[in-house]
Amino acid sequence: MNKIIRISVQAGITVLSIAFIGISAVAQESPTYSRDVAPILQEKCATCHNPEGIGPMPLLNYAQVKPFATLIKDRTSKRIMPPWHLDPTVGIQQFKNDASLSDAQIATIGAWVDAGAPEGNPADLPAPIEFPSGAEWQLADQLGPPDMIIRSTPYDVIANGQDQWWTPNVPFEGLDKERWLKAAEFKPSYPLGKKVVHHGHAVLIPDNREEGGRRQVALARYGVGKSWEVYPEGTGMRVPSSGRIDWNLHYFPVGAEGPGDVVEVGLWFYPEDEQPELETIGEAMFRVDGLDGMARGQDIVIPPHGYQVLQGTHVLQSPAMIHSYRPHLHMRGRVMTMEAIFPDGRKEVLSQVDKYNHNWQVSYIYADETKPILPTGTVLQFTSVFDNTADNPINPDPEQWVVFGRRGVDEMSHAWLGITYLNEEQYQQAMAERRASQETLQLGQ
Ligand code: HEC
Known part of the structure; x- marks a missing residue:
């Protein structure tokens, strides 16, 4: 605010109006840890960032969080943390296990760090929660x-x-x-x-x-x-x-x-004595390479400081329902896109992971109302992008040629899809239910 007033004094003529802007900016005071940031960290970070959790540092109180403020702003604004590496701008966005921050939450964290990461009034802190111990069954x-x-x-x-x-x-x-x-x-x-x-x-x-x-x-x-x-x-x-x-x-x-x-x-x-209507095979592997019939991923050859793009297509021999999407690449993997090309020629991106990180094998579990239901003859097309340059933050060595292999420093290229194959009748029924639920949604609005 000081800055605004100083400028306005120099500008002379517009003193009044600019001072007015200055006052309204003060009314929206900057976020504080206790009131605005702690609830976000408690909800979206504490399950891992606690002394026993898999996160490298606990983020449970101001003293623990303050030294990491800048890093937290960096990781959250790039949507690297929490680990939810899906492209939010394309494809299906409703999931059962969505762990991501909202745009508003990311903005709050950013504004808090920009304001010097103030603690605020500890009386504003949310009530502490008990997070489930990793020793317990999450389900x-x-x-x-x-x-x-x-x-x-x-x-x-x-x-x-x-x-x-x-x-x-x-x-x-x-x-x-x-x-x-x-x-x-x-x-x-x-x-x-x-x-x-x-x-x-x-x-x-x-x-x-x-x-x-x-x-x-x-x-x-x-x-x-x-x-x-x-x-x-x-x-x-x-x-x-x-x-x-x-x-x-x-x-x-x-x-x-x-x-x-x-x-x-x-x-x-x-x-x-209960038999469910549909039988699933669980997660099945869909290769993302151009060499169907040969050993998996054999055409991975990534030059030093270079990129490679691989594509794999799979034609559905019967209708199918996809429950979940889990790309599997290794340290040079950056992007995997799953598209459906429908029998009528329409093409749609179902999901794209554009911040892939081998430390994480996140399964994106579709919400029941949005999971893809696909007819026979749909082509599932997957595209993997590998980045062997120094720009890739987890690249262990951009000087190496990289080929297929089981170790993390070698590469792989496939997706795990939770999939249930349907017969025509089950497909028609699933589509009818989908249409009905969409109509209910529209009526409700
Ligand atoms: C599912 C567990 C999990 C959740 C949820 C999670 N993190 Fe992490 N976080 C990790 C792990 C594991 C690492 C280290 C490996 C990595 O960077 O992927 C990490 C790394 C970080 C780092 C980098 C630390 C460093 O020294 O490089 C920051 C900053 C961070 N997390 C902040 C957050 C914030 C803020 C949230 C919530 C908005 C969050 N994390 C949610 C597990 C998690």
């Missing part, structure tokens, strides 16, 4: 304790080294008949496992290859940022009563060690 609030828990075998976590893979094969016991899975949650140990298990799969290999020949049932797939899956109402995964679990756990040493680490997966089933 328990919604679904109660799991009906069944399966466990990997113990692995001794090393502090330093390259990527480690742990792949025990464990009998699957405890069901006396086939059941329908409603939800699954993948839970590394806490706090150690949450820091070192980068991603993993628990896949059931049935004892009896049943009719229809299902050779594997992917009960749960995990990545930092994606730990659970709840299928939409009326949709479930058929789980045979016996078999073996193939665990595929990718541990990434981060300086912490401990013996006997065990990963758990919680399973929630539909009631015994």
